Amino acid sequence: MVLEGEYVLIAGTEVDQLKNQISGNNMTRMLIKIFFLAGIMCIPVRLAASGPDNDSIQLNSPVSGEKFYLFTDRSLYAAGEKVLFRVFNVSHTLLKQNSWSRVIYIELINNHNLPVAKGKFMLNSAGASGQIDIPDTLTTGYYYIRAYTRWMRNYSPSAYCHVPLVIVNPYKTSTEEYEKLAVKSDVSGVIGSGYVNGIRCIPDKPTYGKREKVILNLEEVYPGIAPDGYCITVIKNGYLDTDYFYDTRQEENIRLNMSGEFYYPETKGLSISGYVTGGEDKHPVANSSIFLTLLGNDPDCLEFKTGEGGKINMSIPHHTGSRDILLTVDTKEDKDIQIILDDEFSNEYSGMPASTINFFLDRKELVEEAMVNNQVKKSFMSAMIDTIPVTEIQPWLPFYGSPDLRYRMDDYIMLPNLEEFFYELIPSVMVVKARNRKFLTVLGEYGDMSIYSPLILLDYVPVLDDETILSVSPQRIDYIDIINTVYVRGKNYYGGIINLVSKEGDRAGVRLPSSSSFINYNTYNETKHTAFPDHGNQHNNTRIPDLRMTLNWIPHIDIPADSGHTIEFYTSDISGDFIIIVQGVTGDGRLVRGTGEFTVE
Structure with missing residues (x-):
């Protein structure tokens, strides 16, 4: 395979020469690995003469930048519901195989670029999945969800993955505001440039009754085309903007910004970074030990060293939920120690992504339906979709194991x-x-x-x-x-x-x-399994209305090439046309999709 551009082949003494060129900066030393891999793969890279400390590297290759596709179960939600998502990792193979990042950050953001919900999720070579709870205090309007890693914060925020959403709240919607939202706009979202029609979605019949079992058969048209599996959503037709597709693989986004704060990739999991200063002049405290103690249940203690400029970068063992942490600097020479930490989430924004449709104008009846259903749910004080924490109970031992x-x-x-x-x-x-x-x-x-x-x-x-x-x-x-x-x-x-x-x-x-x-x-968000009602169970409460618009969601499923895959789920009390959307990604980053439909009477 031959790629256009300038090529740098690095091996043997050439690596040593490159080390000498960039040895003055810890940040760029870490990037030798990228250049070495790029040289082996003959991937175009470019050296730049300007940058911090007159020693900068600007990477413009498929190896340098991570890329992700983000899919949600739908586009229209009510306040208090959950956004179910799947992230596909479409980064270069070398980054995926070497676990360049193990954490992905998910944020729900309003139209003023203010985060209203956020979380951290475990990331692997295939991607990630989870859910974000929508606060029930949000006002009706346009929102968006975005996904990125700490490493991606070295790039423009436009390289993050964005998906626009509409959230309605019948208790926080004024007539004036609703009319503003329904104004026709000339701004349109990104429409996908095409996808591979690679999945057959075959329900066992075209029409179902309420609370009836659906048997869905899935078959790959091109066996093995999506190595990281698929995600499946079954929703009422119109609740998902099926044309929107945010492609992060744009050439102008693959440029490393080395003029400001630098963020290392989280290759071992969650990390805390920042710097330490001492004295009235706030000079950097370098080459000193800093201890990180996790307090509460399952306590732990880890030791790190401050680097040049007092920089710290501390990896945290796997934990979920909120943890109290004590940071202690061991220095006998410096007083008035201050520990300044970097923001956990990015505070840079690229602007509000626009959907390809105006829900408040083009799908007004669905917006009103979502509002009414939200009121009914609150009246019954029950949610038909439940989440079950996935926990493994293990005997606790100190970090040092059993003592001698x-x-x-x-x-x-x-x-x-x-x-x-x-x-x-x-x-x-x-x-x-x-x-x-x-x-x-x-x-x-x-x-x-x-x-x-x-x-x-x-x-x-x-x-x-x-x-x-x-x-x-x-x-x-x-x-x-x-x-x-x-x-x-x-x-x-x-x-x-x-x-x-x-x-x-x-x-x-x-x-x-x-x-x-x-x-x-806040460490990793707790892993949860989305449980959908089983109306075949005679103990199921039929007096509580089932107002689900998402009948089924599976964030990761593999479809065997020889036998296909069969899934079962139940319809709700909502009638109308429903669509099945199965999505995956090919090995070279193309979208694979399969669709189906049925009616609930």
């Missing part, structure tokens, strides 16, 4: 302080005095323990000054865990671990280091 030794204070005689407790009862821990200060050290079977300092924790928070815990009463401690071998985590080596856990979770009265800061951080 555990001492429960209640099993021993009470001594006046922990210094004496260590001296009298824990022979593997020694209190050492040096330079007029006392330190803890862990004794192990091998001599390499003395090479590294131990990691000392109090309620999983690092202890920066060992003397602060030696005077603590053992009566305030529940237990002490000891790891008496060299412990390696990431790039950090520790001469064992001492973890003291207080009885009340109050750090036994020991104050936090002055260089600590608390933050509340």
Whole structure:
């Protein structure tokens, strides 16, 4: 395969030469990997002479920029409902295979470019799926949902994936505002340039009654054409803008912006970035340890190093929901420490994407239907579509696993302080005095323990000054865990671990280091499974109306080439014409679609 453009082939000494050219900047050093891959693949790249520190690289190749297609179950919603989505990863194969990003950010934004709902979802080579809850306080109007990764924030926000939505709220709609929304506009959205008609969607009959089972058969016209599977939505006809298709693969969007803040790809999962300053002059605090402690259930403690300019980039283990985090900088020279964090979500916008249709003018009856149904649902205080959290209950262990030794204070005689407790009862821990200060050290079977300092924790928070815990009463401690071998985590080596856990979770009265800061951080959104009603179940409550416009949604499904695939679902209490839309993406990024239809009487 031959591509047009300037080619850079990098191998052997040429890699070394490139390293020398860009060694002055950590940001560009990280991009050597891209150039090396681009050289192997003979992909066009271009070097630019200008940029930060006079040492910039501007990439204009399929390797550099991530690209995604975003599909939702429909385009018209009522406040309080859920937007069900599927993201297809159509980035270059090298980025997908190397898990360039493992997090995708989803935002629901109003027509003033203000986010009203947002979330973080796990991303893999095939893409991602999930749901965004629409706040029931939103006013009627135009909104849009967008998807991007942290790496994509180095590019224009127009490279993010955008899908326009209409949200109605019968309790927050004025006649004047409604008339404004219904004005005919000359602005139209992006109409897809065509797709591969690659799926046969065959319902078992053309007409159904209310709450009747539908059996749908799916067959691939071209077997294996969509390697990452398909998503399926079954909705009332008119509720989805089937012509809208936002293509992020435009050449002008594949340009890396290196003139401002730089965002590293999240190759290991969620990350927190920013920088650390100290003193009244707020100078950068470089080459210092910064500890990240996850508080609450399943606590954890990780150590990172600040880089040039005090920069920090900290990966977080997999968690869901909101977590309280304590950040602690270990520096003895600097005072007045400040930790400044980057925004979790992008604060740059490309403007409101426009749908190819005006729902308030061209599909006014559907808008009014959605409003009426929303009122009925609220009256019955019940939603027919439910979500079930997908959880795996696993026995909890500390991040260091099972300790080599555990001492429960209640099993021993009470001594006046922990210094004496260590001296009298824990022979593997020694209190050492040096330079007029006392330190803890862990004794192990091998001599390499003395090479590294131990990691000392109090309620999983690092202890920066060992003397602060030696005077603590053992009566305030529940237990002490000891790891008496060299412990390696990431790039950090520790001469064992001492973890003291207080009885009340109050750090036994020991104050936090002055260089600590608390933050509340939203990790991954909880994985949920969308459950649709089974009207074949005799225990189903027939007195509660089923007003679903989305009869079925499957974010990921594979269709076997030899046998096809059969799915079953039930109609609701809504009559009318319904459409089936199956969508996928080919290996080279083309849209694959299949459609079907049936009527509910």
